[in-house]
Amino acid sequence: MSTIRLKNIKIYAFHGCLLEEGQIGSDYLVNLSVRGNLNKAIKSDELKDTIDYVVLQKIVVEEMEIRSKLLEHVGQRIIDRIFIKAPLVNYVKVTVAKVNPPIGGDVAEVSVTLSAKR
Numbered sequence: 001m002s003t004i005r006l007k008n009i010k011i012y013a014f015h016g017c018l019l020e021e022g023q024i025g026s027d028y029l030v031n032l033s034v035r036g037n038l039n040k041a042i043k044s045d046e047l048k049d050t051i052d053y054v055v056l057q058k059i060v061v062e063e064m065e066i067r068s069k070l071l072e073h074v075g076q077r078i079i080d081r082i083f084i085k086a087p088l089v090n091y092v093k094v095t096v097a098k099v100n101p102p103i104g105g106d107v108a109e110v111s112v113t114l115s116a117k118r
Contacts, residue, residue, distance in 0.1 A: 001091075002038040004051050007031055011064045015074060018102065022067060027099040029109070030060050034082065035091040051088050059085060064096075071096045071112040079116050090118040 009030040014022050034051055041050035059081045068074040079092045097111035 001035050003033055003035050004053055004056070005031070005033045006053055006057055006060070009057060009060050011061060013064045014067050015064075015069070015071060015098070016102075017069045021102065026101070028064060029095075029097045029099060029111075030064065030078075031095040031097075032056060032060060032078070033093040034086070034089045036086075036088040037090075038088070051086050055085055056082065060094075071098065071110075072114065075112055075114040079114060083116075083118055092116055 009032070011028045011030060012025055013028050014025040015028070016022065016026075034056065036051050038050055041047075060078055063074055063077045063081060066074070066077070068077075075094050075096045078094050078096075082089055082092050093113065093115040095111050095113040097109040099109045101107055101110045103110070
């Protein structure tokens, strides 16, 4: 089993339960880790035989563009899309973090981490 990681994908999005969050938006960081059998790619040196991290990043960006009240919801959408678009992936772990959340305190970020197996 091999792992591909995308670290600190920076995205400006409009998630949150507060009306203001949907209008003003905020910064997010997404970390993604996927596992799959990459033995064929190791031997062939061909993109078609691996998990394309460009596709993974595109999925994250597209799902983060769709407003959600909860980070849990957008995180699960990312997982679901990866399983649809990347057939070699058999495990996904995603962390969605809101930077400087509006929670009335000095908090660097809040995050939700989800994982799933195919």
